[in-house]
Amino acid sequence: MNILVCIKRVPDVGSKFRLTDDGQAIDTTSLGFTISPHEECAVEEAISIIEKMGGNATVLTLGPADTEEQLKDSLARGMTDAILLESDQPEWDPRQTAQAIIETVKSEEAKNGPFDLLMFGSESADSGNAQIGIRVAHGLDRPIICGLKNLMVTDSGIIGKRDIPNGMEIYETTLPAVVTIKEGINLPRYPSLRGRIKAKKKEVVHFAPNQIPLQMEMIQLKHPDEQKKEVEMLGEGASAAPEVVNIFKQLKLLK
């Protein structure tokens, strides 16, 4: 099985966003970065597939040079290869990102043979555009199943389950195919120390992607209006329990 997983690097935000003065981005000067959650699960899923079936699992991302950190992290978990589409500009619109991935997949497949499975997160934690995987599937003319919480891969096809209200739907298609993954499909492993040492020695392949013209031009980021809240402190420790129960009564929560 030959798998490609596309991930996004997102800031590890705490309890508040600080925006840059021009309102074009989140001020990340004091923030760390992680792999966006759905993609982290896609990485885990790919590793567990090649552990069972053998093969290669390549991780790819588009972003600044620092994004190598998330690729190395993926290699440390068990991905076999890594590709960075390096760009100084952090915000590409979804069409631009998808087109850069499509071109890379085509050139990689011409060199190394086809990917059986392309995996994406169902949407990134930060911009939440929810469309890159679908655009890539169309660009490569492959079937796509979205939002998977369960995936079974055989030599010829895939069976995937997705959430619907009060249940799940089961979908099938043939390989090669594209899937988008949702958190909850698995519990991602942490990179082992041995994995980290191995990853250090592995090379991340850098490409300079082509950027097609922009069609979604961001003006600025903004904080939503928020109601200010006054917190009523009910006390400290176990002695606050009667006050808490009083609140339950006030809110008419007790039968």
Next chain:
Amino acid sequence: MILAIIEHDRGLISPYSLQLLTYAHELAKGDSTNVKAVVIGNNVQVLTSELRKYSSDGIIIIEDERLENFNAEAWAGSIIQLAESKEPSIIMAAATDKGNEVLAHVGARLDLPMSAYTSAIQGGAEKKITRLRWGSSLLEETVLQGKPLLITIALNLVKAVEISGEVPIIEEFQVELSDKAFRVKLTGREEDADSGTSLTSASIVIGGGRGVGSADGFSVLEALAECIDGAVGGSRVATNNGWIPHTKQVGLTGNRIAPKLYIACGISGAVQHLVGCKGAKKIMVINNDPQAPFFTKADYGVIGDLHEILPAITQELKKNQN
């Protein structure tokens, strides 16, 4: 013309699609255009009796035997053929998983941009839109190009409102779908077996985070939940550590809850978690760190160790019941 794509499953229309119709009618009034509700499926005529309560301008039915089950690629193919004939200015859907998926397929096929989770659309020649980022904790203002504009509308922006008066015209539209549009097949369904009080419908939800410390640590949350008929959930830290299953996660990549009271225990209050619980009417925070940012978003606060406080509350409740 605005085309509003209606989501439905086995004879039931998604409540978010009804919200969408209300939103679209409001928008159309300002732009002096009209709204057509688009229903794609097999034997979907029956849905029009419900839909006509929310649409005054018209309903378009697209039927094909092969559309018995949801199929994003075939839905997109149908919408594209309809759009070629009707030349709408906007195609919109509710920003559900399937709504986003179908419009992304349309965008990919037509090589047009698509704005997901849109919360505001301004008039004018160049469409300035506002969309939600980080599950609504941040807003993005963007100029969206495209003819038609492809937009999914954030959920719960408006309440669905019935329209009285005019009876909408119901029109059937024929599409030609290739076999390729059906290369992904829905082959089955599973119903949830979960019998406990559901996180998304409970009046009281008790959530646990890093401060709970272990899977066993959740027993004090469970004990209180049982006593007040509540549901137990947790932050991403709790689900990523395997203390509780992912289905119990409250947050950006988990459940959005709207209980009367949310009791957050040992949770610091990261934005990804707040997104999941901002629908709660009241929030009570229990944390041993008085500086925990969550206190600034709370209605009630208790400082201290949740492992002592929760059993004390449970005991107090039992005392009251006797």
